[in-house]
Structure formats: structure tokens, C-alpha cells
Amino acid sequence: MTSTNNERFILLLVSLGGIGLSIESVLLHWEFWVPPIIILGIISIWAMNITGNPEYKVRKVAYFAYTMLIIFYHGVHRTSYYDVALVMVFALTVMSFMDDVYMMNLLLAEYFILFFVQIFFLARKGDSAITLDVINISRMLLYLVIVFAVFFCCIKAINDRAERRLSEEEKTNRIEAVDADMEDFLSNISHELRTPVNVVLGMSEMQIKKKLGEEAFSIRNAGTRLAYQIEDIQDYTECKRNKCILEEDEYMSTSLINDVVMNFRLLDNDRNLELIVDLDPKVPTKMRGDVKKLHKIFRHLLENALKFTRKGGIYVKMFAEEKDYGINLCIEMTDTGIGMDARSIAAISEGMYQVNKKRNRSSGGIGLGLFIVYGFAHSMGGFVKIESEKKIGTTVRVTIPQKVVDKTPCLSISRSFVGDIIFHVRSDKYKVPKVRDFYRAMATNLAIGIGVPLYSAQSIKEIENLQEKMNVTLIFMGQEEYEDNPAYFDELSKGDVVVAVSAAPGFKPRPGSGVLVMPKPLYAYPVIKVINEGRDAKDLATMNNGEKPNFGGIKALVVDDEPMNLVVATGLLTEYDMIVDTADSGKESILKFRNADYDVVFMDHMMPEMDGVEAMKLIKAAAAEMNKNVIVIALTANAVSGAREMFIAEGFDGFIAKPINIADFERVMLRELTKSGKGKGGQK
CATH class of the missing domain: 3.40.50.2300 (Response regulator)
Incomplete structure (x- = not known):
């Protein structure tokens, strides 16, 4: 029974007792003005419960005080001799549900008072109805024993429930501790795996550019898939703990759709499924929100739809609903796949749901996608709705509030168009x-x-x-x-x-x-x-027609204790005509910075002896001392939610996660070079 239901159950019993007492008072011609007060008291305690005011601790005392008052009123009448013990047993039983031993002691004390009041009535001369004889004395002793027995039973029940709650809390705490340890383990593992995955992706990309064989494409694709699954593990642990931290940026609405299209082209589509993308032209051109999480929501929805659709296609729809705070960005993903039943839909929000859990399943994935979608949507103040029918298909709707930066429609036609x-x-x-x-x-x-x-x-x-x-x-x-x-x-x-x-x-x-x-x-x-x-019309394959930035002449120092990471970063930066130097420790980076002129330093975080944060601060101090202007960007596998804010708060100018995403790299470089006035980020 929940605490709310328990409270109302107690009130119901107390109310029945109060109504019964009012009826008895009228029938026995007790004080005529008391029954209205009893009824008013019942109304008052129910009003407290319904409104929720005052807080429960105060309400509980009010219920108990009301109960003691009506018991006392009943017990101080001569005619209550035969049923005062029965009323007290009822009160002890009801109040025991409040799990308060102190209240039980007060009720027992009240019964002793009423017990002696009744003895006083029996001892008074002139009371012809009841006499103080052996039978009545034996009855009172029997009533006393019964009340004591019920009292001790109630105390035992309260203590048993307290021990059971304590045991359940300890069990829950142990389970949560184990879950937390496992989530920490998964998070640490995913962090450690980012470094070798960064090397795999970087080296395979170099092989592709050098045209060293088709095998490089397979290596890159496998590395990309592994990188996504590593991200999924981190995202899952953050969603499970409700510790998703939002990172707001301005973004183009068309970039979300472009991401869907490019991902679909990269995915294995051996079933020749159709992808139809319906972008409402009236969606604002530029918005502000956590664009990384939005990209991941699209990716998970698309991968899930593709995974469970054997024939037909996938329909992606994106539109906006105007609100006072901006818009509700609405994303719908409909497939013609195998569908789900109501139980499966309910299980998704609990995490790690998969349609087929057999080891020989062919659908792939690690079963975290839709749970991550739920977690991200809720963290951004949105919600998810799933409609599905077995063997017909599934529609997943995600609605997320977003701020509008540029309300101009994202798509429009030229005024000169006719026809x-x-x-x-x-x-x-x-x-x-x-x-x-x-x-x-x-x-x-x-x-x-x-x-x-x-x-x-x-x-x-x-x-x-x-x-x-x-x-x-x-x-x-x-x-x-x-x-x-x-x-x-x-x-x-x-x-x-x-x-x-x-x-x-x-x-x-x-x-x-x-x-x-x-x-x-x-x-x-x-x-x-x-x-x-x-x-x-040309270049109809993608929305992303911007030319590659030119960072020629920019002098960069890459700091990392992993030699292969230095090779990968050097290969990437030289593609942009940057002049690259490397250091394998924080101490070496400080020495090199003092002896050379660097425009930007890419700093790893976790390094032995001196970590990246300390090295960054010493480089910044050296730059101020030498009257130099330097950009220090965190280049690290520590990519949990909020990592960017953490590094910026420490003093870094920018943040790039490993494995390196080219779009993130270009965006951070262009922004920081422009801010610093170095301004060499032109176009090739």
C-alpha cells in the first residue's frame, strides 16, 4: 500500500469511528453539541488530506489528536463501561498503521486514565445500573488484558514493518551500489576504449586517402560502429542515473535531416528499403539546443527502424509547433517493420529491451537505443510516444522544446519561380x-x-x-x-x-x-x-556543400601520452595544411611552448605525472608571462555529458572528443580562430 493510500485508509476508519460515536451520542442523549463538532472534525481532517496541507508530519499528529479526543469523550460516560476497551482496541489497531510507537504509548496511557474513570463510576454509591462486584471486576481485568495484548501485537507489527523496511532499504542500497559499480565500470571501459578506437579510425582514414586497399573501408566502418556502441554505453549509464547534462549550441535545422540522410547511406541496406524524409519547410532555420543529443536521437531511431524492417521503407517526418518559449520540435520515425505489442512498448522505457535476445539473433545492436532516446528526450524537457502494431509497423514520436534563433523558414523557393x-x-x-x-x-x-x-x-x-x-x-x-x-x-x-x-x-x-x-x-x-x-542545379547529394576550411600557417602542438594518438592527430591536422609539433607529456608541452611560438595547443586530459588541466594552466600562465596569445583545446576521450562545460570552466578554450569528429573539429577551430583574431580559417 502506498503512503497516500495508507493515509486515506486510516482516515476512513477514523471517520467511521467518529460517525458511529455521533450516532451513539444521539441515541444515549449525551451532550447535544458534541456530534456537530465530531462531524466538523471529520470534514477538517479530510480537507487536510485532499489539499495536502499542512505537511504529512503535521497531518499525522492532527489525525491522532482527533482520535484521542473522541475516544476520551466516549470513555468519560458511565454507559461506556462495556465498550471502552473495544473502542481502544479499534483505535490501537487503526493508529498502528502510522508506524509510530510513541502514539501507541499515548493511547495506552489514555486507556489507563479511562480505566480508572470507569472504576470511579463503579465505586460511586447510588449507581444502580452497574455495581462494583466480582463479575464486573473480572470483566475489567479481562478488558485490561485484551487491551495490553492488542497493544503489544501492534508494537510488534510496527517493529516488524520497520525491520522489513530497513532490510529492503539495505537490499535496495546494495543493488543500487552494484548497479552504480557496474555503470562506473562500463563508463570507464567505454572511456578507455575511445583511445584505441580513435587510432583505428584515424589510421584507416589515412589508408583510405592513400588508396591502400578496400580493406581500409571495412576497418573504418567497423571502427565507426564500435565508436557508436561505446557512446551508447556511456549514454545509457547517464540516462540510467538521470545525469544527462545538456550542452546547448546554435544549429541549422537542415543539419539534422542531412545527418539522417548521410547515416542512412552509410548503413547496411541490403534489403533495399526506401527512406522518405519529410521536412516541413516552415521549421525555423536556426535553433538552440543540445544538437549532439538530437543527432543521436535521429541515429537511434533510424537504426532501430532499419534493424526491424524486412521490406518496405522508413518515413521520417520533422515539423515544429510554435510555443511561447520557442517551438516544440517534433520528430516522427515510421517503419513498415515487425511491430511491437503493448508489453514490449512498456518495457522499452526501462532500458536494455530487445525484440530478440537470443545469441544467434541477426538484428544486431546492444539493445540500448530506444532507452537512450527516452532518456535524452526527458532530459531536454520532451517526451516520447510509441504506436505500434505487430506485423504492420511502428511509429516513434519524439517532441522536444527548442529555442528559436532564426525563425526564417528553413526551406523556401525563389520568387522568380513560375509554373x-x-x-x-x-x-x-x-x-x-x-x-x-x-x-x-x-x-x-x-x-x-x-x-x-x-x-x-x-x-x-x-x-x-x-x-x-x-x-x-x-x-x-x-x-x-x-x-x-x-x-x-x-x-x-x-x-x-x-x-x-x-x-x-x-x-x-x-x-x-x-x-x-x-x-x-x-x-x-x-x-x-x-x-x-x-x-x-548541382551537388544534389547532400546539404553540406561548404568547402573544407584552410588552416594553413597555423602552428599547432599536440600533447598526448599515447604515441599512436599523436600520429593520428598529426595526420588529421596536416590535411588542413597546419604546421604540427607533438609532445608526449604535460611537462614536455610546457618546455616546447616556452621555446616555440604555437597558435593552438591540443591537450589530452589523462596523462601520467601531470594531467592536461594542470599543463593547460601552466601554458596559459606562461603565455601571459611571455605576452603571447594561445588557444588551448581539450582533445580527450573523456566525453561524458557535461565534459565540455567542465573543461571550459577549468580554462580550456574549446573541447573535442575522441574519436575525432571532423565536423566538430572544423567548427571548434573556426570559432576559436575567429575569436582569437588569428582568422586564418579560410576556404580552400
């Missing part, structure tokens, strides 16, 4: 009908969002009919539709109509064709680019 658009897709080509519905929903929502006329056509004849009636300037279609009539569309593309084909990697139109190719998966960015630029 009508045809969406040419054969409905019969999809083995799973829901995929057709996904494409239609995406096309319809996009057309409404940017305010352009869109018409559906399933055949060449329908296209020709629309051309006669409308000013058709654009036709979007799938690869199969083009391959059914390539000559027709090639000829059409040479005229006033722009023809764009969403196709699988490796597809090329026929020689001489003017058809534009939009690599799958189809999403809003290439569509908008084609609408705005027409035949001049």
Missing part, C-alpha cells in the same frame, strides 16, 4: 502500399509548405494531359518510371521542362540526356534546389 510541378510515380511499383503513401505525404506536405502547385501523374498519358492544361515546368519521378520510357523523358528534358529522377547510387541517364539525378533517399533539399536552380 506547375508534376510528381510522376507509379503506385503499383511498391510491394508495400504504405511506402506509396509515404511518398505522397512527403510530396503533398512539401508542396503545401512552399506554396507551389503539385499534380500527380501515374502514366505518360496523364503527363501529356496535364501539359496541355497547365504550365508544367518541372517533373519529379523515380528511377523505375524513367527507365520505363527513357527516350520520352530525355526528349522532354531538352525542352522547357526540367526532369529530375530520384535514383539509387550508380544510376546514370542515357548519354546526351538533360535529366537531373537526385541520389536516394529523396528529401526536401534537392527538390528545393532543383525548383530554384532548374538545370543549373
Whole structure:
């Protein structure tokens, strides 16, 4: 029984006792003014319970005091001789649920008082109803024994419950301690694994750039998968402990969708699943929030959908709901997979749920993804809702509050655009009908969002009919539709109509064709680019068309006690034309800094003798002493939530986690170089 239910159970019994006493008082013609007070008392104690005021400790005393008063009122009447012990037994039993021995002692003391009051009544002369004889004395002694017996039983019950609670608390504390130790172990293991994974990824990337063999791609992909799983372990332990720390940054809304598209292209899609991305053009261009956690939410949702979908496709929808504090960013991931039952959905929020736990399962993963999604969403003030049906599919909706930095719509078309658009897709080509519905929903929502006329056509004849009636300037279609009539569309593309084909990697139109190719998966960015630029549209594969920054001439010192990390970091930095020197300890880094002029120092955290924090502070002190301006960036495998804030608070200028993410590296470098006035982060 919960504490709330226990409190109300006690009140119910006390109320019944009070009502019974009021009835008895009326029937026996006791003081007429007391029953209304008793009823008023019942109303008062229930009002306390319902409102929750005052606090429980005070309410408990009020309930007990009320009980003692009505017992005393009952016991001081002559006619209570036969039932005062019964009333006290009832009171002892009820009040024992409050688990307070002191209250039991007070009730027993009250019974002694009433016991002597009743003896006084018996001893008084002139009382013809009751006489002080052997039978009545024996009855009183029997009542006394019964009350004592009930009292000791209640005390024993209270002590037993206290011991049981203590035992359960100790057991819970032991379990929590074991869980905490295991989570610490997992967190430490994941931290230690980051260093060798950083080496694997870095060295494989070097091999790929040197074109030393296809095996390097397999090594990199395996290393990337391991890096993700290491992150998952850390994220899981933080979610389990409710210790997720938010790291707010400004970000472009389109970067989230670009991340989904790029991840899908990297994942193993041997089942040829379709990915349809529906980005509402009205989503604000720039927002502020924990973009790293948002990226991870997208990744987990996508991997989970891909893992349990055998045929059909995955529909990703992102839109925004305006609120006083900014927006609610809404993310939906719908698949045509195996689905889940209600029990499975309920188990997900508890962590480590997997549809198939057998060792020979083929679905992969370590079963933490959706629990991490729940944890991140809740830590950011959002919520998760799952709708699923066995053998039909699953929809996961994540809603997260975000601040708006730039409320301009993230996608828009040029004012110079005129004409009508045809969406040419054969409905019969999809083995799973829901995929057709996904494409239609995406096309319809996009057309409404940017305010352009869109018409559906399933055949060449329908296209020709629309051309006669409308000013058709654009036709979007799938690869199969083009391959059914390539000559027709090639000829059409040479005229006033722009023809764009969403196709699988490796597809090329026929020689001489003017058809534009939009690599799958189809999403809003290439569509908008084609609408705005027409035949001049280029680089339709990704939203990320920014050129690689040029950090040429920047002198960098990399400090790490792991030699292979120095090799990897040196290889990365030289790709950006930086002048690189290395140090394998904090002491050596200070000596080198005093003897050379460095623009930026990349400092590892955990090193023997002198850790990175102490080395950073000594370098900063040396820079101030020598009137130098230096940027010190933490480059470390310590990547738990809040690590960046911790390092910034210690005095570091920036933070980059291992394994090194190129986008993070470029963003931190551009920001810090601009802030410091070194300003060499141009474009190649």
C-alpha cells in the first residue's frame, strides 16, 4: 500500500469511528453539541488530506489528536463501561498503521486514565445500573488484558514493518551500489576504449586517402560502429542515473535531416528499403539546443527502424509547433517493420529491451537505443510516444522544446519561380502500399509548405494531359518510371521542362540526356534546389556543400601520452595544411611552448605525472608571462555529458572528443580562430 493510500485508509476508519460515536451520542442523549463538532472534525481532517496541507508530519499528529479526543469523550460516560476497551482496541489497531510507537504509548496511557474513570463510576454509591462486584471486576481485568495484548501485537507489527523496511532499504542500497559499480565500470571501459578506437579510425582514414586497399573501408566502418556502441554505453549509464547534462549550441535545422540522410547511406541496406524524409519547410532555420543529443536521437531511431524492417521503407517526418518559449520540435520515425505489442512498448522505457535476445539473433545492436532516446528526450524537457502494431509497423514520436534563433523558414523557393510541378510515380511499383503513401505525404506536405502547385501523374498519358492544361515546368519521378520510357523523358528534358529522377547510387541517364539525378533517399533539399536552380542545379547529394576550411600557417602542438594518438592527430591536422609539433607529456608541452611560438595547443586530459588541466594552466600562465596569445583545446576521450562545460570552466578554450569528429573539429577551430583574431580559417 502506498503512503497516500495508507493515509486515506486510516482516515476512513477514523471517520467511521467518529460517525458511529455521533450516532451513539444521539441515541444515549449525551451532550447535544458534541456530534456537530465530531462531524466538523471529520470534514477538517479530510480537507487536510485532499489539499495536502499542512505537511504529512503535521497531518499525522492532527489525525491522532482527533482520535484521542473522541475516544476520551466516549470513555468519560458511565454507559461506556462495556465498550471502552473495544473502542481502544479499534483505535490501537487503526493508529498502528502510522508506524509510530510513541502514539501507541499515548493511547495506552489514555486507556489507563479511562480505566480508572470507569472504576470511579463503579465505586460511586447510588449507581444502580452497574455495581462494583466480582463479575464486573473480572470483566475489567479481562478488558485490561485484551487491551495490553492488542497493544503489544501492534508494537510488534510496527517493529516488524520497520525491520522489513530497513532490510529492503539495505537490499535496495546494495543493488543500487552494484548497479552504480557496474555503470562506473562500463563508463570507464567505454572511456578507455575511445583511445584505441580513435587510432583505428584515424589510421584507416589515412589508408583510405592513400588508396591502400578496400580493406581500409571495412576497418573504418567497423571502427565507426564500435565508436557508436561505446557512446551508447556511456549514454545509457547517464540516462540510467538521470545525469544527462545538456550542452546547448546554435544549429541549422537542415543539419539534422542531412545527418539522417548521410547515416542512412552509410548503413547496411541490403534489403533495399526506401527512406522518405519529410521536412516541413516552415521549421525555423536556426535553433538552440543540445544538437549532439538530437543527432543521436535521429541515429537511434533510424537504426532501430532499419534493424526491424524486412521490406518496405522508413518515413521520417520533422515539423515544429510554435510555443511561447520557442517551438516544440517534433520528430516522427515510421517503419513498415515487425511491430511491437503493448508489453514490449512498456518495457522499452526501462532500458536494455530487445525484440530478440537470443545469441544467434541477426538484428544486431546492444539493445540500448530506444532507452537512450527516452532518456535524452526527458532530459531536454520532451517526451516520447510509441504506436505500434505487430506485423504492420511502428511509429516513434519524439517532441522536444527548442529555442528559436532564426525563425526564417528553413526551406523556401525563389520568387522568380513560375509554373506547375508534376510528381510522376507509379503506385503499383511498391510491394508495400504504405511506402506509396509515404511518398505522397512527403510530396503533398512539401508542396503545401512552399506554396507551389503539385499534380500527380501515374502514366505518360496523364503527363501529356496535364501539359496541355497547365504550365508544367518541372517533373519529379523515380528511377523505375524513367527507365520505363527513357527516350520520352530525355526528349522532354531538352525542352522547357526540367526532369529530375530520384535514383539509387550508380544510376546514370542515357548519354546526351538533360535529366537531373537526385541520389536516394529523396528529401526536401534537392527538390528545393532543383525548383530554384532548374538545370543549373548541382551537388544534389547532400546539404553540406561548404568547402573544407584552410588552416594553413597555423602552428599547432599536440600533447598526448599515447604515441599512436599523436600520429593520428598529426595526420588529421596536416590535411588542413597546419604546421604540427607533438609532445608526449604535460611537462614536455610546457618546455616546447616556452621555446616555440604555437597558435593552438591540443591537450589530452589523462596523462601520467601531470594531467592536461594542470599543463593547460601552466601554458596559459606562461603565455601571459611571455605576452603571447594561445588557444588551448581539450582533445580527450573523456566525453561524458557535461565534459565540455567542465573543461571550459577549468580554462580550456574549446573541447573535442575522441574519436575525432571532423565536423566538430572544423567548427571548434573556426570559432576559436575567429575569436582569437588569428582568422586564418579560410576556404580552400
